[in-house]
Amino acid sequence: RIRDLPRPGIAALLRSARVAPAAASLETVAFALAPRLNAVGRVGDGTPAAQLLLAETDEAADTIAADVEAANGVRRELTKAALEEARALADVAAEEPAIVVGGPWPVGVIGLVAGRLAEERNRPAIVVSTAVTPWRVSARSAAGFDLAGAFATCSDLFRRFGGHPQAAGADLHAQDLESLRSRILALAEAAGPFDPRPELRLDLVLGCLDLDYVLLRELARLDPAGPGNPIPLIGVEGLVVTRVRPASGGHTQLTLKKGLEVLDGICFGRDDLVGQVREGDRIDVVARLSSRMFGGFESLQLEVRDLAPTGTLAEARRVFAAVAQATDAPSAAEETSRADEPPALVGAV
Structure with missing residues (x-):
């Protein structure tokens, strides 16, 4: 449907992303359409995203899509600034088995920052926004670290929390940040060691x-x-x-x-x-x-x-x-054991 006859809102998003409808793919949805729609809610009220999808005419869709594209630009700049600051804080404790950093960053981008840190450093990353009360926590996993289990262990520190092994979030009171840091580091230490180099599997x-x-x-x-x-x-x-x-x-x-x-x-x-x-x-x-x-x-x-x-x-x-x-080489004991066995039949399957 996106390739053949996209709705006005989707067509407007494709124009913003400079993607021809006929060339749309799953990647287009994941990396061009979805981030633009998500950006609106990350930097403000997400209503325009819904309005864009419901638009009935190209004219109305193009007007809303321009606002969505502007929000996506703001999201990029906010994420870039927060990521640079978070990287600097993570560098201070570069040898620790997990990343736990906080700053006055917009709540809407801390999940993106956590994801980038975890991907770059192959360690679980917990990023805290101190711009709201209570403080907001967003976490992304790496190297098989179970964030859901870790956050359950720290549940007494949270006002509320949720997630799964790969990603989690919570509300945290300011006075409990250091307790959270020490517990997460202890859990990551027990689960490690982590190789800080991201793993690449070649096919x-x-x-x-x-x-x-x-x-x-x-x-x-x-x-x-x-x-x-x-x-x-x-x-x-x-x-x-x-x-x-x-x-x-x-x-x-x-x-x-x-x-x-x-x-x-x-x-x-x-x-x-x-x-x-x-x-x-x-x-x-x-x-x-x-x-x-x-x-x-x-x-x-x-x-x-x-x-x-x-x-x-x-x-x-x-x-x-x-x-x-x-x-794959046999050990000396295996060689001795094999020497005592009768010879295999030539051509046996």
Whole structure:
């Protein structure tokens, strides 16, 4: 329905996001439509979001969509500012097994901040807004830490709370913040240790010349992605950087060369790469293969999750193979036991 005959409100949102209806996908809903609708309630009254979805004409929808787009811009700026402050506070206690930070941040963005911190540092993140009374708590999990269980253990500190293992929230009195911090850190310490490096699971490693539309279509057959079916990530070897530039929103855009061809790369949330990657660098990347439309033409794009000098993936494969071989190798006791067994029949199944 979104592709063929979207309602006026959805069509207006698609225009705001510069997505043609025919090109809409599950990602469009998750990363273009839903964030814009959610933004209204995050920075104020959420009524315009409902009004937009109920709009009967394109004219009415476009007027409301302009307000929604403005709210989304405010949400981005508020989140960016709060995230920078929260990162600085987390850096002070960088060795602790969990992140517990607080500040006068808008309640509507602390969940986004907690999610980013947990993703970046692979540790549970608890973010507290001191801008309201009682203070509001929003938490996101990492490394399998059970937030629902943790918050239940701390229930005597909360005015109210709720959630599930991956995300939780609560109302907290100011005088109980330090008690919450000490309990969460103790629970995280008992559940650890946590590797601070985010984990990336690769589904495929290949040379850059093997990136093509055939592979893109094959990977698309694995959709829809989500809990229990994560987005396929590929390791790509031997790319050459031809351009690096910052993109609005705290991202980095790359132009990458594979053989005689070039393709675009986008590193969401990685503005730090601008000063680390230079033209001419030969790199390996971990990315999601996607495509984008521009000027009526489709082109391949890599949504880069991480990168390193060329040779890193080859070395990782070598180490993995060595570990796997060592793990599968029989022990001395097993070898002795096998020596006492009768020989197996050749060709037995």
